[in-house]
Structures are given as C-alpha cells and as structure tokens.
Amino acid sequence: MKKVLPILIIIVALIVTASLAISIKRTKTVDWEESYDEKSNKPYGVSVFYKELPKLFKDYKVRTVYHQPASYLIANSEDGYGEHVAEGSFIIIGNSDYLEDDSVDELLNFVDAGNTLFISDYSFSQKLHDTLYISTDFIENEKDSISHLSLKYVNIDDILIDRNEGDMYFSSFDSINYSILGYSKIDYLHPNFLQVPFGNGNIYLHLEPKVFTNYNLLKEDRYKYVEGVMSYLPANDVYFDSYTKIQTGYDGDVEKESNLSWFLEQLSFKWAWYTALVFGILFMIFNAKRRQRIIKIIKPLQNTTVAFVKTVSNLYFETQDHKNLIDKKITYFLEKIRNDYNLDTSVLDDVFTEKLTLKTGKKHEDVKKLVDFINWLKSKNEFFEENLVKLNRHIEAFYSK
Incomplete structure (x- = not known):
C-alpha cells in the first residue's frame, strides 16, 4: 500500500492538471437561436416574460396551451369535453407559421365570440393575411443594428432594440377600421403594431417578437415597452401558446440540465468536485476487499x-x-x-x-x-x-x- 499511494497521488494530479488545461481552452458560446421557449433561459427564450404574465394579469388565470388551437379551443368550448370554457386572450409569441387553416378558423371564431388574439411574429399565416387584408414588408437596417420602437396612446417612446438586421412593417391594411398602436423607426416611422376589430373581439398583430425575449426584457428599460404592449389587452384570463416550441424542434437544453450544472460552471467548485470524485472511486477500489468476512443478515420476506x-x-x-x-x-x-x-x-x-x-x-x-x-x-x-x-x-x- 505504501508503494501504491505515491503512484495514486501522481495519477490524480495528472488528471486534474489535464482537465484544467482542457477547460481553459474551451470557449463558452452563447446560443442566439430565437426559440421563444417559455422554459428557456437563453437570450432569445421568453422565460422572463412567461413568469411575469401572472403579475401583468393579476387575479386572472394563465394557462399554457401545448396543442393546436383548433383541438384546444374545440375541446374547451361549451359543447366540448374540456374542464372549462376558453374565454380571454390567446397569446402567441414567435414561430406562428405552424398555424393550420383549421386553427386559424378556430382562433377567428374565438375572437368573434368577444375574445382577444395577440400574435407577435415576423410574419403570419397566409390565411390570416387573406382574411384580414393585410400585407407586410421588410426594410433593411443599413446604418447599424439598432431599431427604435414606440407606442401610440401609451407614454412609451424611442425604446432601442439592438442586434436587429431590419424591421418588418405593415405595408398595407384597412386604415379606416384598423388602428395603429405602434411604430418601428429606420429612417422614418413604419407601423408595426395593429389593432384589428373582428366580430365582437379584437386581434392584435405585432411584428417585433424579439422585445419579449429574456435578452431585451433584462436590458435597460426595455421592459417598459412590453408592459405598454400588454396594457392594450383586456384584463381577463390568458392562454399562452407553447405548441410552436414543441414543433420547431428546439432542443430544450435548459430543461435537460441537472441542478448540478450551475455549480459545475464554477471553476473552483467543479475541480473540487472532480477531485473528491476521483479519490472516492480510488478509495472504494482499494477497500473493496474487507479484512473481515461480512455476516449476511437474512431479512424476513415483506409484503411489497x-x-x-x-x-x-x-x-x-x-x-x-x-x-x-x-x-x-x-x-x-x-x-x-x-x-x-x-x-x-x-x-x-x-x-x-x-x-x-x-x-x-x-x-x-x-x-x-x-x-x-x-x-x-x-x-x-x-x-x-x-x-x-x-x-x-x-x-x-x-x-x-
């Protein structure tokens, strides 16, 4: 044992040194994928916005919808098999191109019955364009990567959004019946937020989903813009769309990480943990053979x-x-x-x-x-x-x- 111990110490020292060298060379990259996943803490996830929804709609229930709106709204109708009747505001942030025609029809029926639909995305389903007679266009940001956002009827003016290659805006719409609620500015103002009356309810269409992401909500005072946008929605129950995040194939690393992952990102703790782990394994290996034979304890059979x-x-x-x-x-x-x-x-x-x-x-x-x-x-x-x-x-x- 005395001869083996120095060898073990040298082996452990080599392992720790090699691991430290590898970790220093590794560069930590940031995932800028626009997932709009309400469980993701990455820059373009929306976990912060999702957690704040109960505060924005205090005293009202916030439900997460993991299914196509068609199946969910039919099931939760007066004649459906759901546990409640869906009434309130249906919110979709990003990746709305998954909407099939039957889901668009059900969402329009939902609004026609006196409810609200809010979609923030760079584009919408073709059926929604055709039904509401709207068109969108893109203007490239040639000077820098900064867009300027503002809201009408709310005291929110000139909120900056960086890392933006350009802006989507409404190039044509019914200017008599539709209301412009907000603008984006590259060179000059472009409408990017509309209120569309439909039946007994309202549809809100917004063309800058990035403002709802973690990166923008936690930077400077950009959260005020999101609060202003949400202030247009009526105070009632909220249905938050999550079906899009399942369908887009987002890997969901945030949900798969263990609670130990944060500690392992701390360099000192990580190598203390690895060193203890190596010594523990070596201790078990060299103490596997006990000096005294174990006396087996026979327990009575239990009713399992x-x-x-x-x-x-x-x-x-x-x-x-x-x-x-x-x-x-x-x-x-x-x-x-x-x-x-x-x-x-x-x-x-x-x-x-x-x-x-x-x-x-x-x-x-x-x-x-x-x-x-x-x-x-x-x-x-x-x-x-x-x-x-x-x-x-x-x-x-x-x-x-």
Whole structure:
C-alpha cells in the first residue's frame, strides 16, 4: 500500500492538471437561436416574460396551451369535453407559421365570440393575411443594428432594440377600421403594431417578437415597452401558446440540465468536485476487499404489494403516458363488464348501452355518458391528463351508484 499511494497521488494530479488545461481552452458560446421557449433561459427564450404574465394579469388565470388551437379551443368550448370554457386572450409569441387553416378558423371564431388574439411574429399565416387584408414588408437596417420602437396612446417612446438586421412593417391594411398602436423607426416611422376589430373581439398583430425575449426584457428599460404592449389587452384570463416550441424542434437544453450544472460552471467548485470524485472511486477500489468476512443478515420476506403499486403509479405519473393508462383502464373496465354481466363489448353502440343499463340497473343517461366518452377516447390519438381524470371519474361513478 505504501508503494501504491505515491503512484495514486501522481495519477490524480495528472488528471486534474489535464482537465484544467482542457477547460481553459474551451470557449463558452452563447446560443442566439430565437426559440421563444417559455422554459428557456437563453437570450432569445421568453422565460422572463412567461413568469411575469401572472403579475401583468393579476387575479386572472394563465394557462399554457401545448396543442393546436383548433383541438384546444374545440375541446374547451361549451359543447366540448374540456374542464372549462376558453374565454380571454390567446397569446402567441414567435414561430406562428405552424398555424393550420383549421386553427386559424378556430382562433377567428374565438375572437368573434368577444375574445382577444395577440400574435407577435415576423410574419403570419397566409390565411390570416387573406382574411384580414393585410400585407407586410421588410426594410433593411443599413446604418447599424439598432431599431427604435414606440407606442401610440401609451407614454412609451424611442425604446432601442439592438442586434436587429431590419424591421418588418405593415405595408398595407384597412386604415379606416384598423388602428395603429405602434411604430418601428429606420429612417422614418413604419407601423408595426395593429389593432384589428373582428366580430365582437379584437386581434392584435405585432411584428417585433424579439422585445419579449429574456435578452431585451433584462436590458435597460426595455421592459417598459412590453408592459405598454400588454396594457392594450383586456384584463381577463390568458392562454399562452407553447405548441410552436414543441414543433420547431428546439432542443430544450435548459430543461435537460441537472441542478448540478450551475455549480459545475464554477471553476473552483467543479475541480473540487472532480477531485473528491476521483479519490472516492480510488478509495472504494482499494477497500473493496474487507479484512473481515461480512455476516449476511437474512431479512424476513415483506409484503411489497403496496410498494409495487406505488412504484407503477409513480412510473406512469413521471412518464406522462396518458394514452397507455387510458387504454389499460378501458380494457380492464370492458373485461369486468364481460365477466360480471356476460355482455359482448366488441361494439359499444346504443344496443350495448341499453343492455348494460338493463343488466346493471343504472340510469340510462349515466351509462350512455360513460359509453360515449369511451368511444370518443378510442377515436383520439392524443390524450391529456384531464382526459384520464374524467375517464376515472366516470368509471368510479358507474360503480358507486
């Protein structure tokens, strides 16, 4: 052991020295990708804006929408299967080109019913252009990379945005019925923020999404511009679009990093950690052979049924595999119906509903709601947590009555 110890010290010293040399050569780069991800702390993520939304719309609920507006708004309509009726302001920041025609139609219906749509992006879907009769154009910033933004009717004037190659602006629109709420300035003023009345509601179109990013909100007094823009929106519930961030393929490094990542970025802590780790491994290697034989302790067998159930339930909760769990609950329920009431469950139609009602003595309307909801779930490919909760409530109600 005395001969081995100096060799170990030399090896550890070499490892630490090589690691330090490699870390010094590494250059830390900044990711300037415009992800507009509400969970990203990178310069062009929108985590700061997203966290401030509850303060901007105090006493109102802020919901994050991870689905196409068409499916979400239909599900959360008066005749839908959602847990609430969607009413308020639908906000989309960046990457709005994902919107399909049916989603545009549902958003327009949402606004027509007296709600609000706010989109901040460099361009909009073609259907939105055609429906609202708007056109946009681009002016290059030839002098520098700075744009000057201002708002009308709000005391916000000449807010600077740097790292900007140019500005998008509205080149044509209905100047009689539409209201200009803001401008960008390169050489002269260009309208870049419009209020468009539509039915009983309003559409707000904004052409500079960068102002909502972390980089700009945390720099100087640029946050005042964002506060001014949001002040045009009515005080009500907010629906924040996050479907675009899933579809754009953004790698989401922020969410994948562990809590230890920040500490490992601190040079002193990082090498103290690595040194302790190396010595710990070496200690375990050279102490693997104990001087005294371990006396094995035989523990009595335990009933692990409850622990197994908790483990399986935690697995489903962590993986968020709602579809798998919904399929299993439906399969188990139908199997029990076959065993208890000797009914064929291959076709869940009105005849099956009537037979099940007669066999169980339940109310026909309660049985029909359960069967219709199971059929609706079978027709879907995408499931949410609320679908699973609602199915469980239906099944529990069926057995309790």
